[in-house]
Amino acid sequence: MSSQPLRDFILQDRPAEAAPWTAISLFSGAGLSDLGYEMAGFQFVVQVEMNQRRAAIGGDNFPSSTWLVRDVRVSHDEIAAAYRRSTSRRLDLLMATPPCQGMSTSNPSRGKRQTPQAKALEEKNRLMLEVIPLARLLKPRIILVENVRQVLTLEVEYDGAKGQVVDLLRDGLQDYEVFPKVVNVANYGIPQVRRRALIVAVHKDVTRPESVLSRNQPPLPLQTHDEQSNNGMRPWVSIREWLEAMEYEQLDARSKDAARGTHPLHFVPAYGPDRYRQVSEIPAHSGRSAYDNDKCPWCGRQKVDAGLIVCPDCGGAMCNRPYVQRDGRPSLIKGFKSSYRRMNPGRPAYTITTNSSHIGSDFKIHPWENRVLSILECADLQTVPRFYDWTRAKEDKTLYLIRNLVGEAFPTYFTYLHGQTLSDLLSTPLTRRKPRDTPPSAHLALRA
Numbered sequence: 001m002s003s004q005p006l007r008d009f010i011l012q013d014r015p016a017e018a019a020p021w022t023a024i025s026l027f028s029g030a031g032l033s034d035l036g037y038e039m040a041g042f043q044f045v046v047q048v049e050m051n052q053r054r055a056a057i058g059g060d061n062f063p064s065s066t067w068l069v070r071d072v073r074v075s076h077d078e079i080a081a082a083y084r085r086s087t088s089r090r091l092d093l094l095m096a097t098p099p100c101q102g103m104s105t106s107n108p109s110r111g112k113r114q115t116p117q118a119k120a121l122e123e124k125n126r127l128m129l130e131v132i133p134l135a136r137l138l139k140p141r142i143i144l145v146e147n148v149r150q151v152l153t154l155e156v157e158y159d160g161a162k163g164q165v166v167d168l169l170r171d172g173l174q175d176y177e178v179f180p181k182v183v184n185v186a187n188y189g190i191p192q193v194r195r196r197a198l199i200v201a202v203h204k205d206v207t208r209p210e211s212v213l214s215r216n217q218p219p220l221p222l223q224t225h226d227e228q229s230n231n232g233m234r235p236w237v238s239i240r241e242w243l244e245a246m247e248y249e250q251l252d253a254r255s256k257d258a259a260r261g262t263h264p265l266h267f268v269p270a271y272g273p274d275r276y277r278q279v280s281e282i283p284a285h286s287g288r289s290a291y292d293n294d295k296c297p298w299c300g301r302q303k304v305d306a307g308l309i310v311c312p313d314c315g316g317a318m319c320n321r322p323y324v325q326r327d328g329r330p331s332l333i334k335g336f337k338s339s340y341r342r343m344n345p346g347r348p349a350y351t352i353t354t355n356s357s358h359i360g361s362d363f364k365i366h367p368w369e370n371r372v373l374s375i376l377e378c379a380d381l382q383t384v385p386r387f388y389d390w391t392r393a394k395e396d397k398t399l400y401l402i403r404n405l406v407g408e409a410f411p412t413y414f415t416y417l418h419g420q421t422l423s424d425l426l427s428t429p430l431t432r433r434k435p436r437d438t439p440p441s442a443h444l445a446l447r448a
Ligand SMILES: C[S@@+](CC[C@H](N)C(=O)[O-])C[C@H]1O[C@@H](n2cnc3c(N)ncnc32)[C@H](O)[C@@H]1O
Pocket: 026, 027, 028, 029, 030, 031, 032, 033, 034, 048, 049, 050, 051, 054, 070, 071, 072, 073, 097, 098, 099, 100, 405, 408, 409, 410
């Protein structure tokens, strides 16, 4: 089964710490992306996150790291000092995963540059450049910035200059070679289409093997999957294959009881009668949307025209289509083709986002059950190992925060594979690298 290595990765026990490299992360969230790099051999010495709750959950999972609950923009010296207090070694990896609302396509203010909100978003876009002052202070061997792919064409102002983010990084990081690249995690066997820009900057004193130099590409893991199986690659893992392999308990949004499984993170919102009807009348495995429901729930007339909210025969409301009450009358909710839609079972899941429980958002409905995905299923699709400790969020009754954190992360399995690649690069002095002591089986299986 092609999803087996990923299943093993998620279900494994927490590996013993084996960390030849040091790392700092900025905008750490709860460290879900950091975790993959840690599993590949990077010990996080300092993690910086300005939201107290997120940092507290992260702190539970990275107990030997210093968590600074700070605004990165005004804390460069403090971050460098915290690192130097912990170790005299040169920093190996500085990573930054800033928030991306500034250029996300889902941001309604995009393009309206004059509004105060747009200015705040531009400020957010500049956050990627916060690695520059820290690079001057600590001279990390590798710098990594992750964000939505639109950053590669984005213009921002920084330090009196205006330009594309990658060019500004090149100007600010003169001792580095800067490689931008868009990565789709589905190409690494993850059953989710998630395209992100990775900008990797490698210090010029890091010896890069010929293979990396000649490709003029950032150091990245080998692609193993493709949309179609070609060039010896395996086809993308579909959401159907994945959900079946994971054998989740069946859930149903028709009632609170039916919407809850035995795992504490395996539950979904229950719906009232109309909302449930909107979901349940979309045929299982069809990949269709509630807007396509065309049978009148009152008189049974078939093929009611798209766009109508009232049946032309009986005048009853098409309450199996997404609607709101306006002035006492039903009105069809304006939506995109992708909203109120079941996932296509034959493809990987659409990008898991912070609003993974909103059926009005893109492709959020389970391919065949009548519900959205549970937090557990979203966390698994984001490849967060099950050993990750969410106790604090469960005790604080802030389970919604887990959905948010999971939706923001760069998948842990990808960061683990990438961490392996960066580890290989760092262990390439002038001689060949030596083999790892205990290569994780999931990684080997994937490459086999
Ligand atoms: C995209 S999320 C990071 C996700 C993280 N990589 C993970 O895997 O969990 C961005 C994080 O940056 C934090 N943040 C935003 N602005 C910040 C700032 N100026 N200083 C520190 N943290 C900030 C947010 O609270 C959020 O948790």
